[in-house]
Amino acid sequence: MPHVRFLLFDGFSNMVLSCLLEPLRAVRDQGNDALSWEIATPHGQPAKSSSGLSIAPDADAGTGRFDLLVVISGYSYREHSKPENLALVSRLARQSDLVIGADTASWILASADLLDDEVGTIHWAVIADFTEEFPQVNVSYDRFVRSGKFWTCGGASTALEMMLAYIAETFGPASAFLASTMFLHDAERQQMAGRGPNRLQGRGSSRLRQVMNLMVETIETPLKLEDIADRAGLTVRTLNRMFQSELSLSPGQYYQMVRLSHARELASNSEYDLREIALRCGYADASALSKAFRKAFGHPVRKSHGNRPTSRQTH
Incomplete structure (x- = not known):
């Protein structure tokens, strides 16, 4: 490390x-x-x-x-x-x-x-x-x-x-995505306030941001990529090419990172159990969420907000 x-x-x-x-x-x-x-x-x-x-x-x-x-x-x-x-x-x-x-x-x-x-x-x-x-x-x-x-x-x-x-x-695109979301939004609180992910700004073309915002807004009921492309007036092929060229991720990978990032926020800042978190992030049950999160990050959802060092690393 x-x-x-x-x-x-x-x-x-x-x-x-x-x-x-x-x-x-x-x-x-x-x-x-x-x-x-x-x-x-x-x-x-x-x-x-x-x-x-x-x-x-x-x-x-x-x-x-x-x-x-x-x-x-x-x-x-x-x-x-x-x-x-x-x-x-x-x-x-x-x-x-x-x-x-x-x-x-x-x-x-x-x-x-x-x-x-x-x-x-x-x-x-x-x-x-x-x-x-x-x-x-x-x-x-x-x-x-x-x-x-x-x-x-x-x-x-x-x-x-x-x-x-x-x-x-060094750590993979999933870790980079979660690190970047710290600068873009605080998922639960800002979504409730009508800010943050609903008004996502940053890297990418306006068409890309339109799709990114759509993904954030449909976390609980994820859409098929065909439906996302259709709403954005794109073909699935063009959607894939746009994400790969601008983010070096497929739209499916990005969509999953949005959902897993939201799961991490809820695990850290709410009292919801894993079943409720899974439902709020578009997963059928806690087992499906846990499997996806562990595959992406190598550790359980709850470990994401474990004991944080308070020594020199907090500079």
Whole structure:
């Protein structure tokens, strides 16, 4: 199970940190208790964000080995690119299987010669200077980029997209879906309030969102894909192609994830028994729901909201 180290430089964005850390927290709360992370700073002192909030480190920046290193920098990226910091980042990169550079951290990675001949990107506000400063980097204007062991992105929204891609690759599309729903809706309460899933906005074309909303609205009485396609004015073939090209999931997989996500919310935030939850999510009985949930996530429905760590992992 991955162990992640976040390296925060002064001036980092709280939003970028949240968009990278909170999806991991959601994955851990799905039952992946061994997933862990720690916070480090280059100077061993609390790092101050761009809004003035301070986060204290809980690890020595220069020790240990980990699966993923996440470097986050905001303002003062040129000042952070001093020899002692570059030596530290180079050493940490060698100790990590994968490295993420978020916001302006690509500047630090490039200054440490880690992105030579790699494809990389950076926050849009400095991408022109970045291109001029580091001709050895193949600069991309994509929202996020993976090149070798390095993943790079710009601001908060791209950081979220990148982390969800990492989660999908590491834990599977089901885990990525549930992590993403944390940012889109709180299924039971917002549906009752006429918000959230009934007004789903986000990734995808307007036609895709129309279909996604229809799926959410019919959780208790799931429709056949033929009926969904017909209501959206599509053929089943076009519906399949649209989901695969925009979400890398079949419409059937996505529909099931909507229902299982709702089941997880009800298991976590209601007193319903599994039979009632199953009926509210379009399953014939508790056994059918349990089988589908375990097949998708590898653990029972109720484990999704088990005892949550309160130690350093709650940063």
